[in-house]
Amino acid sequence: MTPEIQSQKTRELCNLAPVIPVIVIKDITKAEDLARALVAGGLPVLEVTLRSDAALDSIRAMSRIEGGHVGAGTVLTPDDAKRAKDAGAKFAVSPGLTDRLIQACSDLDLPLLPGAVTASEVMRAADAGYDMLKFFPAEAVGGAPALKSLAGPLPKVSFCPTGGVSPDNARDYLSLPNVVCVGGSWVATDADVTAENWSAIEARARTATALR
Numbered sequence: 001m002t003p004e005i006q007s008q009k010t011r012e013l014c015n016l017a018p019v020i021p022v023i024v025i026k027d028i029t030k031a032e033d034l035a036r037a038l039v040a041g042g043l044p045v046l047e048v049t050l051r052s053d054a055a056l057d058s059i060r061a062m063s064r065i066e067g068g069h070v071g072a073g074t075v076l077t078p079d080d081a082k083r084a085k086d087a088g089a090k091f092a093v094s095p096g097l098t099d100r101l102i103q104a105c106s107d108l109d110l111p112l113l114p115g116a117v118t119a120s121e122v123m124r125a126a127d128a129g130y131d132m133l134k135f136f137p138a139e140a141v142g143g144a145p146a147l148k149s150l151a152g153p154l155p156k157v158s159f160c161p162t163g164g165v166s167p168d169n170a171r172d173y174l175s176l177p178n179v180v181c182v183g184g185s186w187v188a189t190d191a192d193v194t195a196e197n198w199s200a201i202e203a204r205a206r207t208a209t210a211l212r
């Protein structure tokens with residue numbers, strides 16, 4: 001799958017809801033209920049970061065939830081991409097972009113949402129065929145004003161800003177012409193997942209759907 005088609009797919013996914021919950025899951029037994037709560041709350045696209053041992057099995061379990069689109073986050077290497085694909089991930093998210101990752105995701109037919117921040121990084125990703133990118137770490141590199149500045153010279157590239165995005169600043173990003181959705185971990189907090197407080201997570205998801 002070419003990078004152009006990959007971006008077409010990730011753009012479609014990013015268009016499904018204003019927020020992609022970024023999930024760091026430690027307990028596989030919570031995966032299905034968590035996904036069910038988020039999808040029920042109106043957020044069907046879920047990013048499960050490969051930063052925990054439970055991540056791959058959780059992607060497998062969450063993929064069973066009807067209406068959900070489960071992808072893998074923190075995909076850094078071809079091996080990460082392969083393991084994510086084998087677990088059933090429908091897309092991959094990376095904080096950056098490497099030649100090896102482009103090759104792996106193209107070979108695996110795994111749509112990649114790669115990260116880029118500077119004009120050069122964005123130009124390099126666009127040159128490779130990716131026009132739907134993650135802007136990470138959004139707040140730390142200048143937030144919405146920084147991202148807005150990129151829209152001038154690079155109007156054809158769209159972003160999913162992630163990193164420090166919250167209900168307080170999400171609208172600043174979502175109002176930009178080059179933002180399709182935002183990503184964030186605030187919807188599925190560690191505390192609520194541990195306490196199995198699914199109704200609170202569903203309610204937060206529902207609030208997030210109204211951000212746009």
Ligand SMILES: O=C(O)C(=O)C[C@H](O)[C@H](O)COP(=O)(O)O
Pocket residue numbers: 022049051073074075093094095136162163164165183184185186
């Ligand atoms: O692992 C990755 O590749 C990431 O996506 C990094 C962070 O988990 C997200 O950027 C979420 O950041 P917060 O919403 O600020 O918690």
